[in-house]
Structures are given as C-alpha cells and as structure tokens.
Amino acid sequence: MDLQQIKYFLALAHELHFWKTAAKISITQSALSRQIQSLEAELGVQLFERNKRNVKLSPAGQFLREKWEVKLNELEFFHQHARQIQLGESGTIIIAHPDSISASIMPDMLSRISAALPKLKIELVQVKYEDQQEFLRNYKVDLLITRDINTSDDFRSEKIHTDHLAIVVPENHPFRDAKNITSEALNEQKFILPVKDEGSSYSDIIHQFFRSFNVVPDAYLHSEFGSAIIALVRKGLGIAVLPDSYRFHESTGIRFITMPFKTELFLNWRVDDQHPVLANVLKLILP
C-alpha cells in the first residue's frame, strides 16, 4: 500500500470525480482509476460506491478518509523532524510563542540563540491555545512558550519569565497611574478582554484581577489577539488588561499602567526530544 495511493484516495474523496481529480494530481483518469482499484483490493474494502456516472464515498471510505487524513499529516511531520535530526546544527527549530512577548523577551532570546548557533534557522509561529498541546506532541513545533503550566507527562516545562499585568488605556484617558485604579473607577469602564479559554491560567489571572477589585468587568468586546486589542484601545473602544510585555511593542496613542498582578511564562518541550540542537538551545534560554 503506497502512501501515494492514499493521497490519491484523499484527493478523490474530496472531488468525487475521477477526471477532475486526475487532472488536479497530474495523472490520467485511467491511472487514477486503477490506483484506487488496487488500493481497494489490497484493503479488501470498497472505498467508493460508483456507477458509470457518479462517485460517492462508501461508509468504510468515509471512515478511512477521516482517519487517513490525520495520520498522513502526522507522518509528514515525523518525516520532517527526522530530516531535522539528520541536519544537526544547520536545521530548523520551530518555536511557538504568544504575541505578547514578540517585542519583550523574544528579541533577546532569539539573538542569543542565533549568535551561539549561526547555522540554525528559527521559525516562529503562533498557535491557538486549544491546539498547543497537539502541535508540540506531534512535532509541529519544537518549543512552546505558554502562559499556562503544562499538564502532560510527555512534556517538560520550565518557568522562564514573570510578567506583570498592566491596564492599557488610550493616551487621553483620565487613568494616569495605579493610584487611579479603584473599584469604583473600574466599574465605570468598558473593557476589551481576551476570549476566555476554559482552563487557561492566563484568563484565570485576569478574572482574579477583577475579583480582587470586586468588579465584574463590562466587556462587550473579546479578541484573541493582543495586538488587535491594543488597536481597539487606541481607537477609544474601551480599556484592557494585558501582560506588561506589550509595552515593548511601543504603540503610540496608548498608556500602560503596571499593576502588581503577575503572570508567568513557561517554556515547554518534549521529554526525550531527539532534535540535535534542542539541548543547546535550552541551555541558552533557561535561566
């Protein structure tokens, strides 16, 4: 059973049309037809119900389409990681990080890495909260920086930084410093908050912030991205609570008021990772 056949199957399962699929994957309809037949024969499973006119997935085909799609994807990343292992110091390392620290600790961290390992390519990505574990587990990223402590046994986790929370207000806002921040004052503000990820300690700490003031925030806007939130604050759509790190983005038209609430940053990686430079990179990053 050739992986190529499975890819042909997935393409056909998507198009449900031999000619169009054949064109799209650059083989002839005849070849495609026989590849599918041979796949069906080897599996002992009819994948498509087809007559001379129409093609549709059989129930078993439907099942395998779903499963094969994710497994092939996983295999792809394994192969990529194997190539990285082979490449050694001249490979690529993929780091997922929250937007908030793009301008604070990331630049310093990256320059330290690239100074010590000049041949290493670094790829930066941002990963949605709910996908983070899966991405690290399946080798889609090699290092994961989170604001949440990790729960899985497959990962190691170390605290690398502690941020403060800050109130972010437009430049012309009456709030000047921490003295202005009282329950009464907060109660009259409109807030732009991050979407609340269930179980994320980051949104926890923001709730804790409000609870400590005994305030239920009036929030009509939620956004996943800090930079978007900042843009909205600048436009006067409300004020926000964000990690102090955003201060280093040096946006104009807004003011940060640091509060005594802390939020921590964790570096996560796979235990027993085989990436040849990871150990070196960790040595550079960890305190």
Add this chain to the structure above:
Amino acid sequence: MDLQQIKYFLALAHELHFWKTAAKISITQSALSRQIQSLEAELGVQLFERNKRNVKLSPAGQFLREKWEVKLNELEFFHQHARQIQLGESGTIIIAHPDSISASIMPDMLSRISAALPKLKIELVQVKYEDQQEFLRNYKVDLLITRDINTSDDFRSEKIHTDHLAIVVPENHPFRDAKNITSEALNEQKFILPVKDEGSSYSDIIHQFFRSFNVVPDAYLHSEFGSAIIALVRKGLGIAVLPDSYRFHESTGIRFITMPFKTELFLNWRVDDQHPVLANVLKLILP
C-alpha cells in the same frame, strides 16, 4: 513511499542484519538493500549507518523506528475497522470487560446479543486500566466496560449495572455476615487489595470503604486480578474486598459477605462510531 518498505525498515531495524532480515521477510538481500536505499532517498534521511560489515540505526532512524511502529499499528486497526464497517452484521465486535463480571452480567448480555445478531462474532478481551482509553480511541476495542466513569469527550458512557462490595473470606473464617464487620475486627485482618490505580474510582471506593470504618488496611499483598486475589484468600493468605459479582464465579472454599457499598459499571463507546451493528448492540445492552 510504500508501507511495505516501512515494514522492511522495521524488520531490519530489529535484526540489524541484511541477510537475516531478507530471509525472514522472504525477499533477497539485494531487494532489501535497494528498498531501504529507495526509502532513504525518498525521505532524504539516512536511516542506517552501515559499512560493509555492520548495520546500525542512525539517530533519525531510531526516531522514525519508534514513530512508525506505533503509527503503522494504528493504521492496521483502522483498516481492520474499515473491513468491519464493510462486513455489516456478519462482522466482529470487540468487547473489553473486567474479570469480575465474567460470570455475572456478561453471560446474560452475550446471550442476548448473539440471539439477536446470530451472524455477529464477539471477541472478549481484558485491558489493563491504563491502556483502556487508548484501546477504545484507536479502534482496538469497540465496547469498553469499566468501573470508572469516562472522562474523554470522544466517548459516550452509560451506567449499566450497580454492584455491591463484598468482603471475601475463607470458609473457615470467623466472619459470618455484615454484623461481624466492625472497625475492631477489620483492624486485626490482613488484606489482599487490588493494585491501586491512581485516579481509578474503583480503588477510590475501596479506600472509601476502609475510611468509613476508620481503618487503614494492613495489606501486604496487591494483585491486579480478582481471580488471583480469590485464590489467595482461599489459601488463607488474607481477606479481600471485591465487587460482589465475583460471587457468581462460584469458587469453593470462600465466602462472600455483601456490604452496603456500591460500585458501578459503565459501558463506554466512541461517539460517532461507524460500526454497523454497534447501535443495535447498544440497544440490546442498555437498560
């Protein structure tokens, strides 16, 4: 990339010897050598470090060996399940159940299923507590009977039975009925307990049992298998707390004293399972 090539690779990774491996998989050494070469070329990864004398896995090969082994295994079960979907009512359904109920609710359940679906083959297996979720998730079993409520979103779970706990003692033991069971009496007994699975509600309930008597059990023996525990009780090595269902195993030389503590049985299956008879089977089993 052919799955066959990957199987060849795994065989060679196991033997680390071209000739022996070739013989074992019934091809010639020449063919094997070139299959491995073509696999390496397609991946762009050297899998083995070899000279004219020795073969050993490269670091990347080591990594892929590990990953491929589990993924190929997963694929195998997917293909098997696809065949089951195709077979319809004449397929096989795989049920994992705890040993304790082999003689109580299983016989009745199975005869009901096979009466209604005479063509269906049923396979019974027992799965270690820590593997249960993985087996159900990856289609190694279709139905899973547990004493713990399920936590994953991918599964559905229904309570099918409630057992009582029973004290199991040898025939000649002074304990006769529940009236004998007091804190003082329990404190003088030696216990044979199940291995404690962290997070298993079944071991929880046994702890709860002891706590309600304010007894810390003197247990020098732990065993995973109820039938083993019963054998040990019969030999006078101690007494045990087990689900009342074991009573139906009709072992001689022991006595069950039913206690008012309850332990529940849950039936678990995959949400959105495609197995063609599963819905029918569920209808037969669920209350």
Add this chain to the structure above:
DNA sequence: ATCCATTAATGCAATATCGGAATTAGTTTA
C-alpha cells in the same frame, strides 16, 4: 602479513508494474 569468511552494494537480465492514449460501456439529458 596474509588469507579467509562475512556481508552490504552493484551490474545485469528477466519480469512485473505503471502510466498514458484510445476505446468501451453504461447513464443521463435533450
């Protein structure tokens, strides 16, 4: 040092497989 046994790679010829072009055979539409 030299010879021999071992073992992975390679050259070659036979065979099997694959892919493309054209054809065939059902099905739907006008």
Add this chain to the structure above:
DNA sequence: TAAACTAATTCCGATATTGCATTAATGGAT
C-alpha cells in the same frame, strides 16, 4: 433516439523491481 458524460478496460511502451551472480570492503584467524 442521439448526444454528452464518465468510469472501466484494453493495449502498449516506459519504468521499476527482483533474483542471481559478482564485487568490494572489513574483521578475525593463522
């Protein structure tokens, strides 16, 4: 009934794979 589609099939040349025999490198024994 004809025309337009569309998946399967046939035929044939190109390509890949296999087994056999040979080669080249290595390690151990004498």
